[in-house]
Amino acid sequence: MAHKLYPVILCGGSGTRLWPMSRKSYPKQFVSMFGKESLLQSTVRRFAGAGFEPPLMLSNNAFRFLVGDQLAQLDAGPSKIVIEPSMRNTAPAIAAAAVILAKQDPDALILVAPSDHVIEDEAAFQTAVNVAADAAAKGAFVTFGIRPTRPETGFGYIELDAAPDGNVPTALPFEKFVEKPDEKAAEKMVASGRYLWNSGMFMFSANAVLAAFEKHAPAVLDVVKLAVKNGAEDLDFFRMSPDYDRADNISFDYAIMENVSGVTVPLDSGWNDLGSWKTVWQEADKDDDGVALGDTATAIDCENTLLQSRGDQVQIVGIGLKNIVAIAMRDAVLVADMDQVQSVKQAVEHLKSINAPQAEEFPKCHRPWGWYETLALGDRFQVKNIMVKPGAQLSLQSHVHRSEHWVVVAGTANVTVDDRVDLLTENQSVYIPLGAVHRLENPGKVDLHLIEVQTGSYLGEDDIIRYEDIYARV
Structure with missing residues (x-):
């Protein structure tokens, strides 16, 4: 690559x-859909x-x-993580990236890609990237258009002057962008x-994109420049200032x-x-009957079906299913006709309307120090x-509002309770009285696992008063 x-x-x-x-607290870019790597990790590796x-x-x-954390698992080398104070769509995000990178290299060629x-075919993609780079170096604004394999109503389209000639990637002028069409229009377009x-x-x-902005x-651009100027380094991140919130959502x-x-x-x-789950089924490995299975799924006399579960303790079995998607997790199950999976968003909105935590919260809650998951929850x-x-x-x-009891089941724990510090190992426990100032630390070289039992009148995650935090969350 030149x-x-x-x-x-x-x-x-x-x-x-x-x-x-995929949920609001843990969206699909962080999920391992195929293999061990998440979609985000696969994207980063593609550009490594x-x-x-x-x-x-x-x-x-x-x-x-x-x-x-996912970058660290890849050992992908240094990278800059820029934090948006609020979600303002792709125009402000790309403007911010251009402002930051132009300071580093005014002639930088920027390749923008979603993470999910x-x-x-990595080789074909690399060939297309090389073609795009030649055009961008001459000042062109390049988008990547995917050759359609079916009349898809879930994607936007790019209209060309004429059909592309052959399969060799070439930078072609285009007429316009087209919004997601209905099925009849999609068939005609394809x-x-x-x-x-x-x-x-x-x-x-x-330089070209900043001039265009x-x-x-x-x-x-004015708002983004101010947000970058007033931004600050925060641990391993660069946090733009709240000025960014005033950028147009475009x-x-x-x-x-x-x-x-x-x-x-x-x-x-x-x-x-x-x-959609239909596109996941299209990408997944399938048998001769069109059945795609996760590691803990069984299909008997099924056709054109996707069965997946997450968690070794959840086995999903399908019998006589046709054109069905069934996704099972410890706290929620989805069963849908393959042709109706675009309605999943409506189901999530209904769950939100009845205040079901499953609408947005993932059962495993990730934190900078590790993760936790709730095994049982009662009134107190x-x-x-x-x-x-x-x-x-x-x-x-x-x-x-609560006291806690910790039982170490694997690894070692340094536990601070008020003025006392103890080193606990497997099968040892400690009681944290209500109001006690405490801290948990893993001084070892392997993961620390413990069971926490909370009791009290209120058990919400916002019942935390922080005094010190190495992750700058005080």
Whole structure:
């Protein structure tokens, strides 16, 4: 690769189309859909080759430690994690990345990519990236258009002047972006050969995109510049200032791409945005009957069906199913006709309306020090399984409404309770009285696992008074 590319990975979204496996507190980019790596990790690895600079990650405050933790698992090298104070769509996010990278390298070629897409043919993708880089180096605004394999109503489209000639990627001028069509319109568009799916990936130079913002969206650029100028380093993150909240909530397509002379590079690389459970089924390995199974799933006399569960203790069995998606988790189960999975969002909205925690909360809650999950919950008690990573520690804290009892089941724990510090090992326990100032730390080299039993009049996570915290959450 002749050009030096700066990947910008957008990883702050919180979609619900793959509920219950993807939820607001733990969206799909952090989930391992295929294999061991998450979609975010696969995206980062895709841009880890020669010619790529370390990625700039754009996320929000809720996911900052998740992003950092998944990058650390990859050992991906240094990267910059930029925190958006609020979600303001892709135009402000991309403007922020351009402002930051232009200070580092005014001639930087920026490759913007979502963090939750699947690309099967990495070689074909790399070829398309090289073509796009040549065009972007000359000042072009490049988008990647996916050659459609079916009349899809869940994607936006890019209209070309004429059908692409052959399968060799070339930067082609395009007429316009087209919103998600209905089924009849999608069939006509695909049959014409002049339409590509809009992948949401872009490439341009930092100088060119900043000039375009200056001309077509100056208000967005002014606010973003102020948010970057007034931002501050926070541990391993760069946190933009709250000025960012005043940026227009507008997509990059609308703000910039529809106002410049852009080109598109047709891409045939097994791309999928995993926008529904049907697309997950399409990407999954299937048997001769079209059945895709997770490791803890069994199918008997089924056709064109996706069965998955998460958790070794949850076995899912399908009998005589046709065209069905069934996803089982410890706290929620989805069963849907394959052709109706776009309605999952409506189901989530209903769960929110009845205040069901499953609508947004993931059963395993991730924290910078590890994770916890609730095993049992009653009127005045809660039982949790807690994991603390080696070298990690919880904040020095106290509670107003509850007491706690910790039992170590694996590893070692340094426990502070008021003025006393004890080292606990497997099968040892400690009691934390209501109001006591306490802290939990893992001084060992293996994960610490413990069972926590809470008792009290209120057991919410907001019943925490922090006095010290190595993760700057005080």
